[in-house]
Amino acid sequence: xxxxxFAHTGPRDGxxxxxxxxxxxxxxxVFHDPFFVLVLQSLGYLFIVTLGLDILVGWTGQISLxxxxxxxxxAYTSALLSxxxxxxxxxxxxxxxxxxxxxxxxxxLPSLRAKGPYLAMVTLAFxxxxxxxxNRWQSLTNGPMGIAAIPAPTLPGGAEMDARxxxxxxxxxxxxxxxxxxxxxTSRVGRTLLALKGSEIAAQTVGVNVYRWKVLxxxxxxxxxxxxxxxxxxxxxxxxxxxFVFGLSVSILTAVLMxxxxxxxxxxxxxxxxxxxxxxxARLHEYHLYIYGGIILVTIIFLPDGIxxxxxxxxxxxxxxxxxxxxxxxxxxxxFARGRDGDQPVxxxxxxTKDFGGIRALDRVSLTVRPRVVHGxxxxxxxxxxxxxxxxxxxxxxxxGEVEIQGQVLRRTRPHRMAQLGVTRTFQxxxxxxxxxxxxxxxxxxxxxxxxGVWSHLLxxxxxxxxxxxxxxxxxxxxxxxxxxxxxxxLAKNLPYxxxxxxxxxxxxxxxxxxxxxxxxxAGVNPTEIHHLSKIIGDxxxxxxxxxxxxxxxxxxxxxxxxxxxxxxxQKIAEGTxxxxxxxxxxxxxxxxxxxxxxxx
Numbered sequence: 001x002x003x004x005x006f007a008h009t010g011p012r013d014g015x016x017x018x019x020x021x022x023x024x025x026x027x028x029x030v031f032h033d034p035f036f037v038l039v040l041q042s043l044g045y046l047f048i049v050t051l052g053l054d055i056l057v058g059w060t061g062q063i064s065l066x067x068x069x070x071x072x073x074x075a076y077t078s079a080l081l082s083x084x085x086x087x088x089x090x091x092x093x094x095x096x097x098x099x100x101x102x103x104x105x106x107x108x109l110p111s112l113r114a115k116g117p118y119l120a121m122v123t124l125a126f127x128x129x130x131x132x133x134x135n136r137w138q139s140l141t142n143g144p145m146g147i148a149a150i151p152a153p154t155l156p157g158g159a160e161m162d163a164r165x166x167x168x169x170x171x172x173x174x175x176x177x178x179x180x181x182x183x184x185x186t187s188r189v190g191r192t193l194l195a196l197k198g199s200e201i202a203a204q205t206v207g208v209n210v211y212r213w214k215v216l217x218x219x220x221x222x223x224x225x226x227x228x229x230x231x232x233x234x235x236x237x238x239x240x241x242x243x244f245v246f247g248l249s250v251s252i253l254t255a256v257l258m259x260x261x262x263x264x265x266x267x268x269x270x271x272x273x274x275x276x277x278x279x280x281x282a283r284l285h286e287y288h289l290y291i292y293g294g295i296i297l298v299t300i301i302f303l304p305d306g307i308x309x310x311x312x313x314x315x316x317x318x319x320x321x322x323x324x325x326x327x328x329x330x331x332x333x334x335x336f337a338r339g340r341d342g343d344q345p346v347x348x349x350x351x352x353t354k355d356f357g358g359i360r361a362l363d364r365v366s367l368t369v370r371p372r373v374v375h376g377x378x379x380x381x382x383x384x385x386x387x388x389x390x391x392x393x394x395x396x397x398x399x400x401g402e403v404e405i406q407g408q409v410l411r412r413t414r415p416h417r418m419a420q421l422g423v424t425r426t427f428q429x430x431x432x433x434x435x436x437x438x439x440x441x442x443x444x445x446x447x448x449x450x451x452x453g454v455w456s457h458l459l460x461x462x463x464x465x466x467x468x469x470x471x472x473x474x475x476x477x478x479x480x481x482x483x484x485x486x487x488x489x490x491l492a493k494n495l496p497y498x499x500x501x502x503x504x505x506x507x508x509x510x511x512x513x514x515x516x517x518x519x520x521x522x523a524g525v526n527p528t529e530i531h532h533l534s535k536i537i538g539d540x541x542x543x544x545x546x547x548x549x550x551x552x553x554x555x556x557x558x559x560x561x562x563x564x565x566x567x568x569x570x571q572k573i574a575e576g577t578x579x580x581x582x583x584x585x586x587x588x589x590x591x592x593x594x595x596x597x598x599x600x601x
Contacts, residue, residue, distance in 0.1 A: 077226075375565065
């Protein structure tokens, strides 16, 4: 996955789009050949489809092998309404686009519960269904004989557009589609989609409804496919079932990968090159398929990041890329507490049990966590500590027992819902969004508190821009709080291990939790960083956030905890103050042993 070429739209981006519009206006004036204009039209609408598929593939990691079917929905809808109901293009086109989006939603709702190759197989089946339907439903589509006399769009005076004017229409819509994609993918929407690709589990724990956002991405991608299909239907006034075959879906996906998936302009490069190859080598009819396949093969093997993705890694271009503007630290906006709770326990578990087949990982664990304390949770490896955290945060569902948060008994609550209730966590094995910057990782943590919706980001409304700026300052303040503010614009995956741990804490604090669960935060960090970590945990407690800390580092856990619970073989064997735990014979025998002698010394 590559970072977008530009992090935020601005004046330079406006000039870029104006230049693209000027080029599009000039091309059919300079090259008068009708065939060339026809090729330009095809490049335009196929680029729109490719861009839409990249939103799905490059930004969420979902593979679709059925986009030719969505393309067909847009084409057939507009064609049928135009020829059978005699409706104008300006009415049929929006209906075709909307129906493609609806078809995408109906496909996504069941299929996106599947993952990996299963989703690809579901979309592949959909594509074949549309292909067979368009071929055999003769009364509707006329099968291979097709639908003819599809009218071209009309001008305000009633005259039909000529080929050059139709290209300008397609090019204008394509530029708008690219602009809207840039606005979405360089905003909260893009961060969220990239977070899904980076780690769905981590995204859930900061409040992202993964299923809903994946459906949204699929619907947006489907709308783009519908736009392309509508333009195709009205290009030559004729369509038939031979167009909407599996090979078209593969060609569109290949264009995404060839140009560079996940880059803002990779789809443009990939679609232009891939669709120009047959035209350029048309005279070499006997060999053009070899040339076509060879170019694709060489690109995929030697440029695995695609053309644009590979070019962006060159040092010369890397220096020319515009980086996000630095965010000035503003300690006055440091904000991660939800407000002080009363004396009511933050969380109570009663007889919490979790079985994995015949293995009982948690055995009737009852625990009460008081507000504004650091509650330590210790035990040998395999004692059930991480399982307890996974159940408490909704990643696992308990076999029996119940969890009560602030007086509310929860049953089968998912992680994003737990985050809404103020319960979030870090992970024993670090789960960051590696292709996002350090600052953007924290911005994802603010997901539940951002109010601007998809349309606001699509149009870059003043409210959305102002909200983004305000929360970027809050994110920078959190990074300063944990001591890594100077690394704000670096990719998260490039941070040293200890600083990645701190970034996870900053991202979790952005949720504004009432209960923060830290799963072995000192694992792999050096003694200096452990002292810094201890101070951060104390400052978080001072801000009114309750914490459950799982840790094997006895000096740290005994130094920060107000209460310590001990698990062994899935059961709670002791609970008390640090002094009581250090003297408990059962705990010493089961876990502490000589380790406590070092603490006492």
